[in-house]
Amino acid sequence: MKTLKEPDGNTGRFYIRLLVAALFVLFGCILLALRLYSLQVNSYNHYLDLAEGNRIAMLPIVPQRGNIFDRNGVMLARNFVAYNLEITPSQIVDMEKTISALSRIVDIDPKDRQRFYNFLRDNKRLESAPIRTRLSDEEVARFMGQRYRFPGVDVHARLFRDYPNGTLGSHLIGYISRISDRDAETIEERGEEANYRGSMHIGKSGVEATYEADLHGITGHEHVENTAGGKVVRSLKSEPATPGSDIELSIAIELQKVAEAAFGERRGGLVAIDPSTGEVLALVSMPTFDPNLFVDGISSQDWNVLNEVGIPKEKLNKPLLNRAVSSAYPPGSTFKPFMALAGLNAGKRTLTQKMVDSGGFAYGGHYFKDDKKGGHGLVDLHKSIVVSCNTYYYVLANDLGIDAIASYIGQFGLGSRTGIDIPDEKEGSLPSTAWKRKRFAKYGREHQKWYGGETISVGIGQGYNAYTPIQMASAMATIANDGKRMRPRVLRAVIDSHGQRQEVPPELVSEVSGKPEFMAAVRRALEDVTRFGTATRAFAGAPYRAGGKTGTAQVYSLKGQKYDKSDERKRDHSWFIAYAPAEQPKIALAVMVENGGFGAVSAAPIARQVIDAYLLEKPVVKPVPEDAGAEADEEGSDDHPDNDHGNNEARVGQRGHTG
Numbered sequence: 001m002k003t004l005k006e007p008d009g010n011t012g013r014f015y016i017r018l019l020v021a022a023l024f025v026l027f028g029c030i031l032l033a034l035r036l037y038s039l040q041v042n043s044y045n046h047y048l049d050l051a052e053g054n055r056i057a058m059l060p061i062v063p064q065r066g067n068i069f070d071r072n073g074v075m076l077a078r079n080f081v082a083y084n085l086e087i088t089p090s091q092i093v094d095m096e097k098t099i100s101a102l103s104r105i106v107d108i109d110p111k112d113r114q115r116f117y118n119f120l121r122d123n124k125r126l127e128s129a130p131i132r133t134r135l136s137d138e139e140v141a142r143f144m145g146q147r148y149r150f151p152g153v154d155v156h157a158r159l160f161r162d163y164p165n166g167t168l169g170s171h172l173i174g175y176i177s178r179i180s181d182r183d184a185e186t187i188e189e190r191g192e193e194a195n196y197r198g199s200m201h202i203g204k205s206g207v208e209a210t211y212e213a214d215l216h217g218i219t220g221h222e223h224v225e226n227t228a229g230g231k232v233v234r235s236l237k238s239e240p241a242t243p244g245s246d247i248e249l250s251i252a253i254e255l256q257k258v259a260e261a262a263f264g265e266r267r268g269g270l271v272a273i274d275p276s277t278g279e280v281l282a283l284v285s286m287p288t289f290d291p292n293l294f295v296d297g298i299s300s301q302d303w304n305v306l307n308e309v310g311i312p313k314e315k316l317n318k319p320l321l322n323r324a325v326s327s328a329y330p331p332g333s334t335f336k337p338f339m340a341l342a343g344l345n346a347g348k349r350t351l352t353q354k355m356v357d358s359g360g361f362a363y364g365g366h367y368f369k370d371d372k373k374g375g376h377g378l379v380d381l382h383k384s385i386v387v388s389c390n391t392y393y394y395v396l397a398n399d400l401g402i403d404a405i406a407s408y409i410g411q412f413g414l415g416s417r418t419g420i421d422i423p424d425e426k427e428g429s430l431p432s433t434a435w436k437r438k439r440f441a442k443y444g445r446e447h448q449k450w451y452g453g454e455t456i457s458v459g460i461g462q463g464y465n466a467y468t469p470i471q472m473a474s475a476m477a478t479i480a481n482d483g484k485r486m487r488p489r490v491l492r493a494v495i496d497s498h499g500q501r502q503e504v505p506p507e508l509v510s511e512v513s514g515k516p517e518f519m520a521a522v523r524r525a526l527e528d529v530t531r532f533g534t535a536t537r538a539f540a541g542a543p544y545r546a547g548g549k550t551g552t553a554q555v556y557s558l559k560g561q562k563y564d565k566s567d568e569r570k571r572d573h574s575w576f577i578a579y580a581p582a583e584q585p586k587i588a589l590a591v592m593v594e595n596g597g598f599g600a601v602s603a604a605p606i607a608r609q610v611i612d613a614y615l616l617e618k619p620v621v622k623p624v625p626e627d628a629g630a631e632a633d634e635e636g637s638d639d640h641p642d643n644d645h646g647n648n649e650a651r652v653g654q655r656g657h658t659g
Helices: 010-042 044-055 095-102 110-122 137-145 181-189 206-210 212-216 253-263 300-306 332-345 381-386 390-400 402-412 433-439 452-458 469-480 516-531 603-616
Strands: 056-061 075-087 129-135 153-162 176-178 201-203 220-226 232-239 246-249 268-273 280-286 355-357 360-363 366-369 377-379 484-486 491-495 501-503 508-511 547-553 573-580 587-593
Touching: 010 044, 075 095, 075 137, 110 129, 129 137, 129 153, 137 153, 201 206, 201 212, 206 212, 253 268, 253 280, 253 603, 268 469, 268 603, 332 381, 332 390, 332 402, 332 469, 332 516, 332 547, 332 573, 355 390, 360 390, 360 452, 366 390, 366 452, 377 381, 381 390, 381 516, 390 402, 390 452, 402 433, 402 452, 402 469, 469 484, 469 516, 469 547, 469 573, 469 587, 516 547, 547 603, 573 603, 587 603
Parallel strands: none
Antiparallel strands: 056 220, 075 129, 075 153, 176 201, 220 232, 246 491, 268 280, 268 587, 355 377, 360 366, 484 508, 491 501, 547 573, 573 587
16 A cells, blocks of 8 residues: 555656646647737738728718709709618518518508519619608608617618609600619629619610710718618718709700690601701600609509500500601601702702693503692692692602612711710611612512612602601701701700800701702792692791691502591601791701691691791690691692502502511
């Protein structure tokens, strides 16, 4: 038996273990000290920045969108502040349960729910989405009293767009709507993501889209201190946003009002231009729509109404279609003044040369009827325009040939985009042999060949001819401006946030070739159209002299049947182009009424109202009666609808493509 003082063989091993443990602890302490040194000394600045980043957030300050005014300072688009109830989806566990609970505090109807889910679907880049917009003060107070129950839901003050004139000028002004994923991709491609951070809207159509860069402004930033829960404690510093520029348009909204009212319930388009500058004074497309429907995100019900879901194709009115710039129509007899200039300058006609119109023109076994039964007798160029003689232009077209027609008339901008600062302008169709080869390339060589009978129809503005109201207005303005073609535009000036005004100068596109005396002769004939010709009744009693030309464009092939005026959709399109006053034109315009019948009956009276309103400052805001001018004399009508000359096919006497 060992005593306490006797050595034990395990004692040595114990001290060894104790030493190893001590060394291990010491090594750990050294490692900890080194790590602490690295974190607290070497990496101090890095982790300080991270800590500040958790404590401080940079929030975007969305700029106020610029206002839109007409040429007289009338507000066309403006902003106001309202409160939104917004949800941050990433912080919500049960979305439906949250929305149901919110609906017991503020009114949330099915349309609000639908817009909310549509917004989430189309705008994945945004952190929050509005479930209710434009809350009342009472609703804001009710929610804020129970805000603690709804993490991830908050009230935000937002800027809203308002169009105080409603449907008036909607195709011209356009609208803004919520940024979609497609818009976001476009913004990213332009490298403008930072400038649209926090923005929820973007210009979608009209001026709002064309001048989005000017109207949007520059996004600012605010640095704020947050709690651990993300609640803002205080603002540290801010870089204010730069408001968008205001823009002033060339249109006069009162003139726009007269023009739209004159159409009444009829479909069509109108463009009025200052010939010397190219400034657009009015741009009408009927029917219109209310752009305010799009600002909060249009509901499915409203969208279906505007897109006429469930309505037969033959009865569609297409209120979203901008007929002034995006629809092309055969011009009918409004094409004749340009044909006359082509014939004079090509040496195919003289001012005194006469021909006998016996009632039509025979070509290739087909007889092209005149607009007047029995013809107009002896006709020179002046009379051919005044009484709108078809036979004169059948023969002239045949003498010129299609390529000579296209080469000269193309100088007026017909068949090409005018460059107006409105989106979605259509090119139209100025037919030629090259145009047809390209147009019908996929149909084979037989369909690409140009036939002489097609030229005859082109001569009176039918066949493959198709032009937009903006093109016809610009072409007429070119005649009024002695052959100088100005680029049409709706922007008059940009006013930045400091009040600096930048005017938009007129832009001369080109000058039409030819002798000035020929242009003057055609203008004299156009002026006699309103005094003694097809537009006499529409301009009776006018205290100014105007130049004009009626046109009636066939849109439906009769095939030998009697013209039935009762079927509205098969009626001819009604055209009128004009300028005034004759001695020094201040306004030129084109009016097109879809299925309006005679140009003298429907389009010319609308033009008269608009010109009166602009020159005499005596606006008459009421629809033109649909039977206005219906008692015109036989010579007072232009293309008689029984002609059946509108849609000649590639071979004379057969039917086909209308262009």
